[in-house]
Amino acid sequence: MDDEKRQQELIATAARVLTPNYKQAPIVLARGQGSTVWDVAGKKYLDLTAGIAACPLGHAHPRLTLAIAEQASKLIHVSNLFFNAPQIELAARLTELARGMGPTRAFFCNSGAEANEAAIKLAKRFQTSVRGHSDRVEILSFEGSFHGRSIATVALTGQEKYRSGFGPLVEWARIVPFPTDENDRRALDPISEKTCAVIIEPIQAEGGIRKPPTGFLQALRARCNETGTVLIFDEVQTGIGRTGHWFGFDRAGVAPDVISLAKGLAGGVPIGAILAREEFAQALTAGSHASTFGGNPLASAAALENLRTIEEEKLLEQVVARGSYLEKKLSALVAKHARAKGVRGVGLLRGLALDEDASPIVARARERGVLLSVAGGTVVRFAPPFIVSEAELDQGVAALDAALQ
Ligand SMILES: Cc1ncc(COP(=O)(O)O)c(C=O)c1O
Structure with missing residues (x-):
């Protein structure tokens, strides 16, 4: 043929x-x-x-191809019933690269939507279990945002075309206006002592490559600090160098509490991750969250070589x-x-x-x-x-x- x-x-x-x-x-x-x-x-x-x-x-x-082939010939998958060296080394490297957030810990999964799910679950556990605020359930996101295709991340995605037909969506998701100019602070008004978390892309990617106006992320950080709200940056598209910095938050000069990563992390091998500041990471106690494939040796070895190559080249x-x-x-x-x-x-x-x-x-x-x-x-x-x-x-x-x- x-x-x-x-x-x-x-x-x-x-x-x-x-x-x-x-x-x-x-x-x-x-x-x-x-x-x-x-x-x-x-x-x-x-x-x-x-x-x-x-x-x-x-x-x-060639470097990525070789690293994947070498790891595949040794060990592809073991689950998180056991440790594996590439996952530990990857967590060490990522937490070092993200030092602008202060000390962090990593959790691994398989995609961007899953990384955001992990960030959402972490924020909820942090407010309810660590801080004892069982009423802090609302999570805010922005018009025009894109956070994934799971039910929770669709509920937080601020574009109707991704949401329609899946309702009723989760009641704790609330979409706020994307700021139109440097003086527009409408999105900050609903953030209160009752808010669980805010999730934002440092640059909206799927929504049309839109940057928040200068100063907005700083103002958002300040409001989250005042109210004890968890600030999550969805870095699925902006993370791992795409903006010319390792992370979009480095570029913005604002340190969030949690970031989600996926896409470029393992050079095309499926992976997702969150990095959470130490205090917040403690919310994911044993048994509270998991992923069968998350951080498996193959994906982790690919990610390590991807990061090394980006750095060395x-x-x-x-x-x-x-x-x-x-x-x-x-x-x-x-x-x-x-x-x-x-x-x-x-x-x-x-x-x-x-x-x-x-x-x-x-x-x-x-x-x-x-x-x-x-x-x-x-x-x-x-x-x-x-x-x-x-x-x-x-x-x-x-x-x-x-x-x-
Ligand atoms: C900012 C952002 N978050 C989350 C996702 C979802 O990632 P995935 O398709 O790996 O679930 C995407 C995908 O385009 C994205 O751009």
Whole structure:
């Protein structure tokens, strides 16, 4: 069978056997190298999505590939009935990297939604069991936010399209307005001595790559301190270097009580984690939370090598440099195309905001061999691997330019 025919047959089979919850592009990816992927039919694409910000080292990075193969040949999984060395070493490394939060402890799971679930459960246990405030149940999140697809994280996701059809959602979730400017403090009003926690992305990613106005995160921190409210930063997309800092909180200069991580942590191997400040971490007493696969040797070894490679290859510096290069290139598109309204984001989490649905533009770029994604409906998102070159960014922007014609 020729390869294109095989690809079409696979897509036809997918239409019968997969649940219809995704709107996949009509290509079946088969392999990758660096920032490039190839489909089953052999067509080559420049991948500026990096598995939705999950592959900082790109595809088939030799160090990551070797670390995974070596660990797989020794021990893949044991459960948390026992310790395993990669998990302990990973927790040690992450808590060291997050020293801006003060002393922290790590809990591991398998995805971003699960990491946020763990953060929510920790906050609830902290208020009820540690502090004895059984009435502090409400958790606040922001309009436009995205925190995952479990029932609790959907309830805290401030976008109706993700929530509809799943009600009644949990009664303790409350969505507050995303601040519109530096003086807008409406979101702080509902935070009181009755609030359990607030969860916020340092930069809203899925919601359209939106930064809170200057000073807002500081004001939020101050209000949480005044009221004894747990402050959770959802760093699933901003964490592990995507902003040019190890964590979005470093960039913002505000230390939360808990952060959630996933996506880029293990270079594409499924993993999730929370880091919680010592006092808060104590709320997760023995038996209060668990995950069969969480922190298993394979995922932990992958994460360790991913972190080492980012550090030793100085990829955070590269994120900053390539990110500002990309920003300049995208700004030129704003000057050129009336429907391009602005450039958003930091580091290698960047978006070109349009005044229309971004999906057809992304589809046209794909036809020109460049993979991009949509954020917040109208924003074309660039979340390339950190190893992306300037020439590759040029190619991506040129494809977008052509798609906008
Ligand atoms: C900020 C944020 N939180 C949580 C999630 C959910 O992560 P996962 O899909 O791994 O459950 C995402 C995914 O896009 C995200 O961007």
